[in-house]
Amino acid sequence: MALRNALLAALIDRESSGYDLAKEFRGSVANFWTTTPQQLYRELEKMESDGLLSARIVKQSKRPDKRLFSVTDAGRAALREFTRRDPKPTAIRDELLIQVEALAHADIPSLRSSIRARIESCTHRLESYQRTLAEILGDRTDDEFLATGSRLGPYLTLHRGIAFERDNIAWGRLALGVLARRYPEAAEH
Incomplete structure (x- = not known):
């Protein structure tokens, strides 16, 4: 039910369409909860039928009508109840780390390539999160934002x-450095 709670949290302060929620999940919520658009839309429908969300139709002239979802009183109560529970501990499930764990039997150039790709994707996500944070802050400093x-x-x-x-990028750089020192004969050209 964590997707349900992530959606309630995303909708708690403002109504939103499924399309806008999917964009928001990619831009900010994805740093702690991932979902596909199909899962998101299915869950929104279930939440509406369970009375946690209400939806209203907004007519659009050049596009199909859109549905805007908002949290109901029952949804607020469910989210409040969720925040009272102790969350499950985080568990890492990362195929790249399995490949690194099997380093003694790995194809080193391929592993280096995978680590570089990870650094690149983490860098893109980092930049996206930093842009979103800058939007939230606006022209305020962190201290001003925290006060108001x-x-x-x-x-x-x-x-x-x-x-x-940032930690993923630092780890990737560390791993590449270790591989370069330990396996210089497998260096990519």
């Missing part, structure tokens, strides 16, 4: 995502 801002949850989760991606 209303989106503290996204501020905090973006900082976690930024730290996570």
